[in-house]
Amino acid sequence: MNRIFGGISELYTPRVRLQQAALALENGWLVWVGQETDLPDRYRTWERFDLGGRGVVPGIVDAHTHLVYGGDRLDEYLRRARGESYEAILAAGGGIYSTVRATDAASEEELYAQARGRAEKFLAAGVTTLEIKSGYGLEPQAELRMLRVIQKLKQTLPQHVFPTLLAHVVPRGWERQKYVQMFAQELIPEVAQAGLAEAVDVFCDQGAFTLSETRKILEAALANGLKTKVHAEQIVHTGAARLAAELGALSADHLEQTTPDDWQALASSGTVGTVLPGAAVILRKPFPNIRAMWDAGVKVAIATDHNPGSSPLFSPWLGMQLAISLGPLTAEEALTAHTSHAANALGRGDLGRLEVGSRADFVVMDSPHALKPLYHWGDHPIHAVYVNGSSILRQTPGA
Numbered sequence: 367m368n369r370i371f372g373g374i375s376e377l378y379t380p381r382v383r384l385q386q387a388a389l390a391l392e393n394g395w396l397v398w399v400g401q402e403t404d405l406p407d408r409y410r411t412w413e414r415f416d417l418g419g420r421g422v423v424p425g426i427v428d429a430h431t432h433l434v435y436g437g438d439r440l441d442e443y444l445r446r447a448r449g450e451s452y453e454a455i456l457a458a459g460g461g462i463y464s465t466v467r468a469t470d471a472a473s474e475e476e477l478y479a480q481a482r483g484r485a486e487k488f489l490a491a492g493v494t495t496l497e498i499k500s501g502y503g504l505e506p507q508a509e510l511r512m513l514r515v516i517q518k519l520k521q522t523l524p525q526h527v528f529p530t531l532l533a534h535v536v537p538r539g540w541e542r543q544k545y546v547q548m549f550a551q552e553l554i555p556e557v558a559q560a561g562l563a564e565a566v567d568v569f570c571d572q573g574a575f576t577l578s579e580t581r582k583i584l585e586a587a588l589a590n591g592l593k594t595k596v597h598a599e600q601i602v603h604t605g606a607a608r609l610a611a612e613l614g615a616l617s618a619d620h621l622e623q624t625t626p627d628d629w630q631a632l633a634s635s636g637t638v639g640t641v642l643p644g645a646a647v648i649l650r651k652p653f654p655n656i657r658a659m660w661d662a663g664v665k666v667a668i669a670t671d672h673n674p675g676s677s678p679l680f681s682p683w684l685g686m687q688l689a690i691s692l693g694p695l696t697a698e699e700a701l702t703a704h705t706s707h708a709a710n711a712l713g714r715g716d717l718g719r720l721e722v723g724s725r726a727d728f729v730v731m732d733s734p735h736a737l738k739p740l741y742h743w744g745d746h747p748i749h750a751v752y753v754n755g756s757s758i759l760r761q762t763p764g765a
């Protein structure tokens with residue numbers, strides 16, 4: 367289906383800002399982007415939709431979420447607010463382990479319905495692509511169950527979904543070495559063969575996996591044709607960011623404890639550095655030095671890290687606002703980090719940008735100013751959200 371969207375007061379590609387812009391779409395792909403007065407004649411016969419002088423940005427890409435889980439951790443949030451540490455709660459069998467128990471108690475249908483409800487909130491915030499990790503199963507059958515739920519989300523959500531198998535922590539009752547061996551030699555090949563994940567991620571940190579265990583798991587992922595990601599340098603510095611760079615991982619995520627050497631390694635390998643402002647601020651951890659990373663040449667992405675414990679964050683805009691204030695990044699850099707750079711963290715050069723050859727995923731603001739949601743804290747003035755050129759969310763009638 368061919369169509370033109372015109373009447374765009376301001377459009378971020380995100381790299382370039384265009385005024386009085388238009389988009390030409392063919393079957394959900396962008397074939398032309400520019401100022402409407404420059405629209406070539408061959409497109410002028412196509413059906414034209416007028417966006418009424420509104421601002422437009424690319425669909426937001428959330429490249430790091432733990433969207434599927436049972437239960438909640440409100441109680442833990444209140445305890446942490448009183449000063450208990452995330453690490454101490456995890457070591458005492460709470461934290462991730464309490465979500466594992468609640469996830470186990472929920473049926474596949476319940477897990478699906480709850481995650482779908484969360485995905486709808488993300489859609490209302492303009493998120494058109496979601497990476498979703500397993501990792502609250504731990505036991506191999508339970509991880510496969512989580513991946514089946516993610517598969518069903520992928521088949522039914524209007525958004526693009528990128529499924530990731532996550533090695534989160536060693537389950538209770540397992541000998542570490544045996545668990546790592548099972549994960550690398552049995553679970554990863556089975557997941558790869560069934561097409562249940564596109565990438566494998568490892569939580570490499572104190573209380574989770576060591577650097578050498580992480581390497582074993584990621585090398586198994588590569589050997590099975592899967593891409594890799596790492597939860598790196600969040601609580602303590604482990605060397606995981608440099609390992610990610612060495613293995614050509616799609617991304618190294620968190621990065622609160624990284625050093626200039628780590629930034630250099632990420633910049634030279636092209637591995638995206640994904641920062642998670644929600645987790646850093648909610649856990650009262652040092653904020654990652656995003657400015658220095660960006661200036662060192664790291665391709666920086668921002669993600670929500672949505673999960674029931676360390677980051678119960680539903681708003682990508684709040685993550686961008688924290689990065690603007692504390693990074694500090696410019697507003698245009700923050701938008702780039704949550705759109706095109708975030709798409710690179712999923713190996714998807716066709717998402718998160720409004721350029722010729724990209725998917726027509728975009729967010730229409732209820733304002734002529736495309737960056738208004740970065741200015742209004744706690745308010746998302748979004749008029750409509752499009753995925754593959756089709757409107758999947760319209761907040762107000764008309765236009």
Ligand SMILES: [Zn+2]
Nearest residue numbers: 430432597671
């Ligand atoms: Zn995470």
